[in-house]
Amino acid sequence: MTESKVSARYANSLLGSASDKGNLETVAKDMELVYSSIKSSGELSRTLSSPIVKAQVKTSILDEIFKKKISKETMDFLKFIVEKNRENLLESIVKKFLDLRDQKLGLVNVNVKSAVELGEDQKKKLKEKFEKLLNKIVRANFTIDPDVVGGFVAKVGDTVYDASLKNQLEILKKRFLKGGASLN
């Protein structure tokens, strides 16, 4: 629990300073890169959270990986985190930062699962529909999951918009089991 509080505090201050300086876009882009690197490399996250590796070494590792790819402000922030011994929380700080940025810009992630690949037209329509419904800018991610059977399942935060055939079949099954329908 304390972890999330700490990450929120760091993420918030980075967001604040970046928007004050007017370079939010660059920092956000850098952070996305950092996030995807940590996500993709288990080795990196393990090294960062290891208490055996010295802070200096960690700083130089981060320096070497990101130096030419990210701006100075972001690099300074990363170093600052290592200096404060919070590098084990780096991943959650970055995640929180991206979430907060989305919130600030009125962006929302919509994860859509469908049984078959949706056509471009369908995707566009779906996106527009959600934009209208949520009154926010939608960033849609489409994935394919054969378990859905038909239709789609869209997840926005904790809310699920379930228009899948699987769910319909399950409701039908429940209704039969409840004894509401009988063939006699």
Add this chain to the structure above:
Amino acid sequence: MAEVRPDEISAILRKQLSGYESETDIYDVGTVLQVGDGIARVYGLSQVMMSELVEFPNDVYGMVLNLDEDSVGCVLFGESTKIKEGDTVKRTKRVASMPVGEEMLGRVITPLGLPVDGKGAINTEKFLPIERKALGVIQRQPVKEPLQTGIGAIDAMIPIGRGQRELIIGDRQTGKTAVAVDAIINQKYTHTEEAKELGIKPVYCIYVAIGQKSSTVAQVVAKLHEHGAMDYTTVIAATANEPTPLQFIAPYSGATLGEFFRDNGKHSLVVYDDLSKQAVAYRELSLLLRRPPGREAYPGDVFYLHSRLLERASKLNDDLGGGSLTALPIIETQQGDVSAYIPTNVISITDGQIYLESNLFNAGVRPAINVGISVSRVGGNAQIKAMKKVAGSLKLDLAQYRELEAFAKFGSDLDKATQKTLSKGARLVELLKQGQYAPVPIEKQVISIYLGTNGYLDNIAISDVKRFEKEVLEFFEVKNNKILGIIKKERQLSDSTIAEIRKIADEFIAVFK
């Protein structure tokens, strides 16, 4: 052979499923982070309400008890082995509730309102939340109607009124459940035509069994059936093998069902058997939810746990129908220690307590009520006048007897007055003994106590007191039924009634041997 056409089948299917629509389902979800010991921590469910029901896979339901910064703590009403990490949890958007209605009478149900007596589904129309706020001051009125338990010692000296909360407290094996069950059985009278004529409203009973053996519950149900008490009684069973969360919510379910009757202008009696087990169940949940332990490892809010439950007992004002909910909580003490945490809490919440003691029980005084320390703080206003009149001297006589009891062993060395007090007291104690499942109607109680306190027993051997009482009451019933009717109707002892009672009693004593 008859044939069934396929189009016929599909038509029936269509008809039966006509309510079925294929629309987009919108629901909130979370993910199980951790599960075990009947507790699940769930990530997500950001909009969930406190004490909301949530749906886990495999038809397991849970209730939200902790709202933390980034997770939600749930207790499970089913087996935790059916749930694994990463499972999806759905919101139901309703707080834990149960079906209520008169259809519940005569049934044995779980705290969530599902039948467990094998008598089929219960078709109720109404749902009420299990946790409800107790009524305020405006909606209430003072307790003023009696709730007869049929136990002489209680109805005379520790009277219970409708809407009261009277604690039954004692060690194990002292007859706590027996007192409560007798009280339920005695309500049978209130459902008769005769009671209706006399303006006595029927009392519906709810017996909540918390953390007891299933066999004990079955026994109670069988006894209630045997005495015809099941017709107006619902048994809510959260037995020892049931998940702890069910044991924790069981009393609240009982109160909800009782409130249904109360709010419809009816009267209800709820027995919570017993609240010490519920406190233990709540302690288990709280510790598993990592709430800090306090005294005796109970969490900080056990007092509130019981006070909010017992505060729901009430007598409504006449504008709201004048219904009532009487609560008889039971607490089991360990080795007579009433100064433990839970007993002191519940004693301070209730409007009085009935102490049962194991040494009295073993000495053959049954019900083993210690009338010296048992009190009823409001019931006196609800006593019928006749009983109030005779009970006054009974209380006094017994108090004097208790004071001198220690000297009883000096026997004939004592002066006349002391001996007289002792012999009278011993006879009164004998008179108040009563068998189980044998409640005595109020008018008979009045007569036997009147005779006891007015010296009619003085010349009868202690061993004959019970026989005398039985026979004299039979004599009244068979030969002089009128007098019983008068007491029942007038509810007081006028001088003429007293004269009549004395005359009949003298008549009887002349032939008694």
